[in-house]
Amino acid sequence: MDKKISTALVVDDNTVNQRIHRKLLDNLGIQSETVANGKEAVDVHISGKNFDLILMDLEMPIMNGIEATRKLREMGIRSMIAGVSTRSLEEEKQEFMKAGLDDFQEKPLTVAKLVSILHKLNRK
């Protein structure tokens, strides 16, 4: 990979997914943090933190992935944002992409899907 991807933010309200996604990233040498909803993702950026990659779940309490992605783009956050969700309705996926995603992968996330996301990040 050409671009050094060293940090990621996992945005997911499910503790099982948080743990798996962090391990996937860890095995690829990427340091990660987790937050439990879209509002926390926005707040962590307001605090001044930035990440090379954001793995964004769709359905979360308080603020969902679509709202959070839109808000982050409005704030000028240029990180790669990959939507990761079990929701398979095409309209929802389109709305998620329109909010500012760079990629979308259906859960469950695997090594192959994550590598595919990282390759897209390199081409960005």
Added chain:
Amino acid sequence: MDVVSQLQRQFVDYTTSLYREGFVDDQYTQLQKLQDESSPDFVVEVVTLFFEDCEKLINNMARALEQQQGVDFKQVDASVHQLKGSSSSIGAMRVKNVCVAFRPCCEAQNREGCLRCLQQVTHEYSVLKNKLQTLFRLEQQIVAAGGSIPVIE
């Protein structure tokens, strides 16, 4: 056959049966592949999180469905969605499949249907928990006897 070989044989047969009977799918294999020296108990850790998640979500669904006046089907659906997500992530195929069947009952606001699905999901979770705990015990026995855990492709 020595003790280690016997235990390893038992482990292979038991694991194979879990896949054959649809208790776990390829995603469970993916989870095992993530385990390494830096996280030697990763699978047990994630499965334990999953069990805790299941119990919490099943209790939430049961409480919501108990309400005689006005079941909050959105809340039940939200719990089913969560459970579908985590069961899919660890490869708990039967649990996931019940969740897939559960959601239309929530959408149709069918209380009886939801109660039947809740019963099924509780059953599948309980059986899976027993099966995986048996598997983990076998692993511990193999290691305690000085053997290594067979890798099943």
